[in-house]
Amino acid sequence: MPISRILVFAGSIRTGSMNAQLAALAAKEFALAGADTTRISLLDYPMPLYDGDLEARSGPPEAAVSLKRMMQQHQGIFIASPEYNASITPLLKNSLDWVSRVREGKEAPLAVYKDRAFALGGASNGGYGAMRSLMALRQVLELGCGALVIPEQIAVAHASEAFDETDNFKDEANARRLKAVVQSLISFARQYA
Numbered sequence: 001m002p003i004s005r006i007l008v009f010a011g012s013i014r015t016g017s018m019n020a021q022l023a024a025l026a027a028k029e030f031a032l033a034g035a036d037t038t039r040i041s042l043l044d045y046p047m048p049l050y051d052g053d054l055e056a057r058s059g060p061p062e063a064a065v066s067l068k069r070m071m072q073q074h075q076g077i078f079i080a081s082p083e084y085n086a087s088i089t090p091l092l093k094n095s096l097d098w099v100s101r102v103r104e105g106k107e108a109p110l111a112v113y114k115d116r117a118f119a120l121g122g123a124s125n126g127g128y129g130a131m132r133s134l135m136a137l138r139q140v141l142e143l144g145c146g147a148l149v150i151p152e153q154i155a156v157a158h159a160s161e162a163f164d165e166t167d168n169f170k171d172e173a174n175a176r177r178l179k180a181v182v183q184s185l186i187s188f189a190r191q192y193a
Helices: 018-032 052-058 062-072 090-100 131-144 172-192
Strands: 005-010 036-039 076-080 117-123 148-156
Touching: 005 018, 005 172, 018 036, 018 076, 018 117, 018 148, 018 172, 062 090, 076 172, 090 131, 117 131, 117 172, 131 148, 148 172
Parallel strands: 005 036, 005 076, 076 117, 117 148
Antiparallel strands: none
16 A cells, blocks of 8 residues: 655744644654655745736746645645634635646646645634634635545644643544544545555
């Protein structure tokens, strides 16, 4: 059975981000489950705000091309999405939009989204656990980009109290939910190996 290659990142670059913490824990769980796991930060892929005129003048920024190529090297992608105003972060939306505009060779539009499986997680201090951002992100990926987003997801409520001193979950229910997401994404990602 082929080993799934999984990419993990958070939709936040804020210092102390709970979603970066969730992404780190997810990356650890993917590695423990036997996946070849890569964790990145969107901080390493700076892009201007998407602008059609800018794209027409100079094409997608090099960071968008690099991020797309990084995504292409993996069969599964886990995104930890914070919630901003009941939606996803501007950073995450902008990154996904720019990547959607990168065309190399004769590949089909949005191939980078259609040729792999995605899983979602979110963490917030509220009681919903970033659930509204997960719904918005699912819409962007599935309806906007044609991606396969697995049904399992994790929404971590009261996130500032959810992690212990070793950055694992205090609550066994959160740990079980994350493991279910990990196992499911690995299984779906094998279809693209």
